[in-house]
Amino acid sequence: MSDLISGAALRRLVDEWIGQGKRVAGPVLVKPDLPSYVYLAGGDRFLLDGFVRPVNSIKEFVFPRHEPICAYRFEGKQVRIADADAQIGDQIVIAARPCDAAALPILDHVFNWDCADEFYNRRRRATTVVTLACSTHDEACFCTSVGLGPAATRGSDAMLLDLGGGEYEVRVLTEKGRDAFAGKTITSDRIASEAPGPGKRFEAARVRRYVGEHFDGPIWARTTLACLGCGACAYSCPTCHCFDIVDEGNLNGGARVKNWDSCQFVTFTLHASGHNPRSAQPQRQRQRIFHKFRVYPDKFGDLLCTGCGSCGRNCAAGLGVLNVLEAIERDDGEHLQA
Amino acid sequence: MENIYRPDLIEVVGIRQETPDVKSVRARFVEAASAARFSFQVGQFGIFSAFGQGESTFNICSSSNWKDRIEFCFRRVGKVTEALWQIDEGDVIGFRGPYGNSYPMKAWEGRNLIFLGGGIAMPPIRCAIWYALENRERYGDITIVYGARTVADLVFVDELDQWATYDRVRVIRCVDPGGETPDWKGEIGFVPTVFDRANVPAENAVALVIGPPVMIKFTLPILDRMGLAPGDVYTSLENRMKCGLGKCGRCNAGPVYVCKEGPVFTLEQLKALPLDY
Numbered sequence: 251m252s253d254l255i256s257g258a259a260l261r262r263l264v265d266e267w268i269g270q271g272k273r274v275a276g277p278v279l280v281k282p283d284l285p286s287y288v289y290l291a292g293g294d295r296f297l298l299d300g301f302v303r304p305v306n307s308i309k310e311f312v313f314p315r316h317e318p319i320c321a322y323r324f325e326g327k328q329v330r331i332a333d334a335d336a337q338i339g340d341q342i343v344i345a346a347r348p349c350d351a352a353a354l355p356i357l358d359h360v361f362n363w364d365c366a367d368e369f370y371n372r373r374r375r376a377t378t379v380v381t382l383a384c385s386t387h388d389e390a391c392f393c394t395s396v397g398l399g400p401a402a403t404r405g406s407d408a409m410l411l412d413l414g415g416g417e418y419e420v421r422v423l424t425e426k427g428r429d430a431f432a433g434k435t436i437t438s439d440r441i442a443s444e445a446p447g448p449g450k451r452f453e454a455a456r457v458r459r460y461v462g463e464h465f466d467g468p469i470w471a472r473t474t475l476a477c478l479g480c481g482a483c484a485y486s487c488p489t490c491h492c493f494d495i496v497d498e499g500n501l502n503g504g505a506r507v508k509n510w511d512s513c514q515f516v517t518f519t520l521h522a523s524g525h526n527p528r529s530a531q532p533q534r535q536r537q538r539i540f541h542k543f544r545v546y547p548d549k550f551g552d553l554l555c556t557g558c559g560s561c562g563r564n565c566a567a568g569l570g571v572l573n574v575l576e577a578i579e580r581d582d583g584e585h586l587q588a
Numbered sequence: 589m590e591n592i593y594r595p596d597l598i599e600v601v602g603i604r605q606e607t608p609d610v611k612s613v614r615a616r617f618v619e620a621a622s623a624a625r626f627s628f629q630v631g632q633f634g635i636f637s638a639f640g641q642g643e644s645t646f647n648i649c650s651s652s653n654w655k656d657r658i659e660f661c662f663r664r665v666g667k668v669t670e671a672l673w674q675i676d677e678g679d680v681i682g683f684r685g686p687y688g689n690s691y692p693m694k695a696w697e698g699r700n701l702i703f704l705g706g707g708i709a710m711p712p713i714r715c716a717i718w719y720a721l722e723n724r725e726r727y728g729d730i731t732i733v734y735g736a737r738t739v740a741d742l743v744f745v746d747e748l749d750q751w752a753t754y755d756r757v758r759v760i761r762c763v764d765p766g767g768e769t770p771d772w773k774g775e776i777g778f779v780p781t782v783f784d785r786a787n788v789p790a791e792n793a794v795a796l797v798i799g800p801p802v803m804i805k806f807t808l809p810i811l812d813r814m815g816l817a818p819g820d821v822y823t824s825l826e827n828r829m830k831c832g833l834g835k836c837g838r839c840n841a842g843p844v845y846v847c848k849e850g851p852v853f854t855l856e857q858l859k860a861l862p863l864d865y
Contacts, residue, residue: 319593322639329639329680333591364834364848368589465842465862492837495593495830497642504640506593511836518838519828522644522665525801527827527841527865537840537864545843 252442253420253435257298260410260418263434264293264344273341275311277304287311287343287350296345299412302388303558307488308343308350312373313357315485315510319369319495323503334505338372342430345382349393349558351405353488354379359550360491369508378426381406387448390559392572394447396454398557401444411442418442452575454553457543460578465536469581473574474535476567481512483538483561483570489554490538492518513537539574592833595637595682596622598658600675606743607736610708611673612649612661618680626686628652630693630715631824631852634685635832636660638671645829647851648686649711651718658683661711661743687832688851691716691796691822693723699794700728704807706779706799707736710743712824713798721754731788733760735779735803738767760786780806790814796822808855818856825851825865841865 255263267274273289276296280286285301287308318334343350354374361370384391384400393399403409408427410418419442420435422428484490494511498504511518514534520526528534546554555571562570602614617623628634630652637643644666650659664673675681693716701720705713713734720727732751736742742761752759761774762782768774775782779799795816797807804823811821827839827846839846842862853861 319591320595324639327678327680329597329682331594331597331639331682333589333594335589360835360837365592366590367592367833367835369591369593372589465864491835493830493835495643495836497637497640499640501640506595506637506639506642508593511830511838513837521826521828522663522669523800527863540842541837541840545840548843 252438252440253422253431254413254438254440255410255418255420255431255435257416257418259434260298260344261293263431264290264296267342267430268292271339273339274344275308275341276344276346277301287346290344298345298382298410298418299385302384302386302391303347303349303560303563305560305564306486307353307558307560308346308379309353309357309488309491311341311343312354312377313361313370313491317369317508318505319508321503321505322497322499324501338376340376340378342378342380344380345410346379346406347384347558348381348400348402348404348406348409349398349556350488351379351381352398352402352556354405356489356552356554356556357491359552360546363550378407378430379405380427380430381409383409383411383442383444384447385412385445388559388563390562390570390572391448391557392451392559393557394449395451395575396553396555396557399444399447411444413440413442451572452579454543456582457539457575457578458547460582461536461540461544465540469574469577470532470536473577474532474569477514477531477535477569478567479514479516479531479534480566481514482564482566484512484514485510486560486564488556488558488560489542513541535569535574539571542571543575593684593831595635595643595684597680598683600677600679600681601657603675603677606661607741609664610661610741610743611664612659612711612743613672613675614650614657614659615681615683616657623656626658628686629690630719631690631712632686632688633832633851634658634660634683634687635829636672637682638668638675639682641668641671643682643684643830644668644672645826645832647712647715647824649715651715651722653719653722661708663708684832688847689849691852693719696720696794697726698728698792700789700792701730702788702793702795703730703732703734704779704783704795704797704799705732705734706803707741708743709798709800710734713796714744714747716796717751721751721757724754728756728792729789730754730757731760731786732757733762733779733783733786735762735764735782736767737764739763739769739772741767758788778806779803780810783807784810788814790816794820794822798824818859819854821855822852823855823858825853827865
């Protein structure tokens with residue numbers, strides 16, 4: 251047996267959530283051929299098919315690209331500081347891709363090991379993620395190479411699977427998911443089939459070993475010299491979480507804010523002395539792969555990658571982690587059959 | 589909500605211009621509760637802020653025995669340090685910390701200590717020197733070799749004289765060739781060369797070496813030749829940081845987060861790391 255909801259009922263449900271004061275985000279065509287996760291004004295426009303993956307990721311709903319961490323005000327020689335305590339209301343992300351949802355438990359580690367970043371946690375707690383299982387994939391997708399797949403449930407509170415005919419199976423996975431769909435589904439005997447994922451492109455364990463052994467190897471320049479250092483890979487990545495802390499204000503005061511940052515920028519590691527441990531772009535690309543497939547796994551036993559392919563799809567130079575990882579496969583051993 | 593990024597306010601109570609572009613600052617917590625909560629160990633660092641300009645990372649260069657103050661030292665080189673350069677006594681700045689690991693002062697007890705510093709690297713050594721001198725009976729002979737490009741670039745010069753008055757403490761000052769003044773009484777030469785000439789006994793010694801990469805590069809082979817084990821040679825890495833809390837993703841040297849697992853490393857540990865610092 252399964253739970254079923256029609257597309258029309260789902261859109262009405264989104265309207266209902268918005269009516270309850272919740273913020274709801276979902277994929278929308280913001281331009282022709284440009285799906286993007288945005289906050290929705292209603293349930294009518296979000297995409298339930300016809301897209302592989304939005305250009306951005308859902309991380310921005312739990313880890314905004316710009317977030318005040320405290321306010322400061324000058325009073326003569328004194329400074330007054332106050333916590334930036336904006337109210338965080340409940341929010342739901344609808345029709346998120348599984349590779350986006352899977353990023354949230356990965357981000358949980360980094361924002362909570364040793365000490366807790368409550369800016370992240372309070373948004374995370376207030377967020378319900380309803381995924382839409384993938385029915386298609388493109389050349390950039392590689393979720394199956396990192397242990398996920400078109401209907402992987404990691405990080406999802408509920409998952410929608412297309413049954414055809416404008417109907418969706420609802421798989422409730424957590425309490426939050428149950429609350430979101432309580433009383434909104436009908437019981438059915440139809441079970442959705444899960445689409446085949448992309449073929450496996452590399453072996454993550456091999457990458458982990460290889461990058462440790464080839465830190466100074468020629469592969470980095472060979473595969474990433476074309477990188478423009480724009481940071482689009484990091485900004486569109488669901489798991490990249492590096493940030494900067496800067497003051498933004500005027501002579502009266504302002505706010506200290508966390509802003510997204512990227513290891514691809516030359517200033518990211520530039521020392522005050524002028525020394526830069528990663529002064530060349532391939533070193534910065536190496537850092538990105540090294541962090542995702544070696545540093546993070548060593549620390550948390552998990553990959554810092556969900557195989558979404560955004561870095562490849564959004565790269566103006568035609569790069570992305572996949573081209574490096576496939577080069578490692580070719581370099582290191584037998585090439586896996588797709 | 590607990591806010592791990594919120595700084596404490598500290599009031600500047602003393603400023604000393606050390607060189608044409610280096611100042612050291614003494615500050616006290618504005619809130620009594622923050623002062624009561626605060627303690628640190630020498631070698632740890634803080635993140636200091638000039639509100640409106642942002643945050644910068646500096647070693648806490650006071651001794652951890654000095655309970656009522658925090659001291660730090662900086663070179664005027666960027667946006668935040670330019671703002672800090674302009675502060676006066678009575679001004680309020682921000683502080684987060686202490687962060688990172690520390691010098692193993694307990695493990696160093698009973699050992700002879702060799703401190704080797706270059707230029708602006710004296711502050712992160714100074715805290716350990718004062719700590720050792722304040723617990724003088726716990727440590728053996730102390731050798732301090734400190735050099736800078738010119739006489740005008742030496743920091744904490746009056747303290748060098750104070751340190752030299754302690755029992756079994758040898759202080760060797762040096763400036764790069766051409767950096768001396770007519771009345772300069774110290775050595776002329778680079779820190780590694782001067783240290784090599786000084787014939788410091790290596791027996792039962794640990795060394796703390798902090799300075800520009802070129803100084804470290806030429807000093808390490810000398811320590812090796814003297815017979816110091818890589819596990820007895822320490823340094824403090826200074827990768828760029830933002831959060832200090834292992835989250836912002838910037839300071840790693842290979843697999844190691846300098847803000848959490850460092851900044852203090854032995855040469856033995858550094859040899860296992862890729863050159864990413």
